[in-house]
Amino acid sequence: MKIAPSILSADFTRLGEEIGRVCESGADLLHIDIMDGHFVPNLTFGSMIVEQISKISTIPLDIHLMVENVPFFIQSLLPLKPKYVSFHIEEEKHIHRCIELLRKNDISPALALNPHTSLEGLKYILPSLDMVLVMSVNPGFGGQSFIPMSLQKIKDLKAMIQEYAPHCLIEVDGGVSDKNAQALREAGVDILVAGSYVFGGKDYAKAISSLRG
């Protein structure tokens, strides 16, 4: 099980320090939420800030795009060489083209699904992906409650992955804590994203290891 703390819940007035602390606390990936105020109502930051983050992070970047203009953001992130870039299946019409662009640049492509989005649309694209990001809250904000039905969706996705794309990982994002980490592990999740659970406490290392189980 890998843990990806989401810096959305970090103290932005001390962002560099927060990133340093979380990198030293055993996190595997740094989850970065890019929101454009259109695909989701909230706004975070763009590639200029992510570039600064990439210079100080000692762990690979896991970028979650919650944006309308997916190709524009992918293009601007290519030089930063993140490990993963996830974009939403609900938004992008030319998914294959975006996947190819990421692959050509040695970045692992991932698709993100909102809580209400069915797994149906994934079937023919799954073998081209390295990861599926299952949103377990409606995207846009940190600190929301985990939607219980997400657990069944993850189990169904796991079965689909075993059939069509065994290499593909499952990441879960939203309302993850020590209360649901074990159930998520058992359902077949490979990467847990946690924002408020990690940054909301004092001991980041303890929070991260409690999720790993």
Ligand code: DX5
């Ligand atoms: C929400 C973001 C998440 C967020 C999770 O739209 O995609 O990554 O930071 O925050 P928590 O873990 O607090 O639900």
Ligand code: ZN
């Ligand atoms: Zn996210």
